[in-house]
Amino acid sequence: MAVTIKDVAKRANVATSTVSRVIQDSPKISEATKARVRKEMKALGYEPNYSAQSLANRVTQxxxxxxxxxxxxxxxxxxxxxxxxxxxxxxxxxxxxxxxxxxxxxxxxxxxxxxxxxxxxxxxxxxxxxxxxxxxxxxxxxxxxxxxxxxxxxxxxxxxxxxxxDNYQAAKDVVSYLTGLNHQHIAYVGGDHERIVNIERHRGYQDALREASLPLPDEYVVREPFDLEDMRTLLQVSPPPTAMIVNDDLIAMAVQKMLSQLGVSMPEQLSMVSFNNLMLAELMSPSLTSVDIDxxxxxxxxxxxxxxxxxxxxxxxxxxxxxxxxxxxxxxxxxxxxxx
Missing domain, CATH: 3.40.50.2300 (Response regulator)
Structure with missing residues (x-):
């Protein structure tokens, strides 16, 4: 007759639920109990049926x-x-x-x-x-x-x-960082407004500029999807932005390419800060200041x-x-x- 989980429980002097948890290597079971149950499993030649365990316990792991x-x-x-x-x-x-x-x-x-x-x-x-x-x-x-x-x-x-x-505060911190470098005309290039992360960062940017009594013209905000002409239009706003906050490092890489095509050099003519601190931020030229969100x-x-x-x-x-x-x-x- 096949050895069952009840046989193991009886030999190890534990509940059947404890044997199940040992099979699943649950952290709630002590190592001493695990060792005792596994010893009896080996002695009885018991091989766990993991599929049956999952079905019985409604747990798939x-x-x-x-x-x-x-x-x-x-x-x-x-x-x-x-x-x-x-x-x-x-x-x-x-x-x-x-x-x-x-x-x-x-x-x-x-x-x-x-x-x-x-x-x-x-x-x-x-x-x-x-x-x-x-x-x-x-x-x-x-x-x-x-x-x-x-x-x-x-x-x-x-x-x-x-x-x-705290994406709202992170955006405010970026504005504070740029104003600390004496930038007063700061643009924002953001992602779509369905994602909450984008909404929060844009809101933080706006509030930080208002609190610093800095200009916030609608023309300073560029949304996806954007192209080279959108970037050209942004740079022709009067006064033009001296710094730019970009919502994501990948977007920043595309923006940097457009700036290069328009003959704008970073950071001499335009400073840039982005978010996520992906590996590519360090590989860009110049390397990109970015918010590490861990x-x-x-x-x-x-x-x-x-x-x-x-x-x-x-x-x-x-x-x-x-x-x-x-x-x-x-x-x-x-x-x-x-x-x-």
Whole structure:
């Protein structure tokens, strides 16, 4: 007759649930108990049926990573592999696996999340973005499925565990950094206004300029998608900007190329600060001053808090802010002070 989990529990003098947790290598079981149970498993020749364990406990030891709806371009943004590296660090330490969920549209993304949920392939989800009126977050919240968000959700914010930077304050800090270099005419090149991160950074930029009593003409703000003519128009505003805040290092690389085509040199004619501090910021010429948002930690904390929620449904909702810092490089130059 085949050896069962009950036989192991009886030999080890523990509950069957304890044996299940030892098989899953749960951190809630002491190493001494794990050693005793494994010794009896070996003595009885018991081989765990991991598929049966998952079905019996409704645990797959897998989490779903929900990417933003997009085409192939999203996978070329280094933010996502770096956040996945942080997620993987915690997941691997706790013997979970990852499933990536993608879709070209919001409807397609939601459909695939529903399929993953219906077929019981994952225990919970990390939403790797935040935007307004998100049908995916609405579905996860309504169905009481464990999830965390990287970013600041606009729906159910008080009830949703999320990990984010203070993007509003980060943008204000960048304005303060540039005004400290005597820049008074500061432009902003931003991403789309669906993503909360873009909204928060733009709002911080605006408020910082108002608080410093600096000009904020509409012409100083350029939104995606933009082209060479848009950049030319920006530089022809009177007075022209002496500094520029760019919402993302990848966008900054495109902007730098356009500036070069227009014969504008950095930082001699225009200083630039960006966000994310990707590796390419250091490789650009001149190297790019950028706000380090600690992408790895965003992913690590998102995975940590999701798995804690999966393993303990009574875990409290958490709002975690990961610190940022400005990494100075060579893309900014001080101007003479107005008194000089």
């Amino acid at each position: 897998s989490i779903g990573i929900i990417m933003p709806e997009s085409d192939v371009a999203i996978f070329q943004n280094p933010f996502f592999p770096e956040s996945l590296r942080g997620i993987s660090e915690w997941v691997n330490e706790h013997n979970y696996t990852l499933s990536i969920i993608t879709g070209k549209t919001s409807d397609e993304l939601l459909s695939r999340v529903k399929l993953m949920t219906r077929t019981g392939r994952v225990d919970g989800y990390i939403v790797l973005y935040s935007k307004q009126e998100d049908s995916v977050v609405e579905y996860l919240h309504k169905e009481k499925i464990p999830y965390t968000v990287i970013g600041k959700p606009q729906q159910f914010v008080s009830e949703t565990t999320h990990v984010d930077n 992408i790895f930690t965003l992913g690590y904390q998102a995975a940590k808090n999701l798995i804690e929620k999966i393993e303990n449904p009574k875990e409290l909702t958490k709002h975690i802010i990961v610190p940022h810092r400005i990494v100075e490089r060579k893309s900014c130059q001080a101007l003479p002070s107005p008194e000089e």
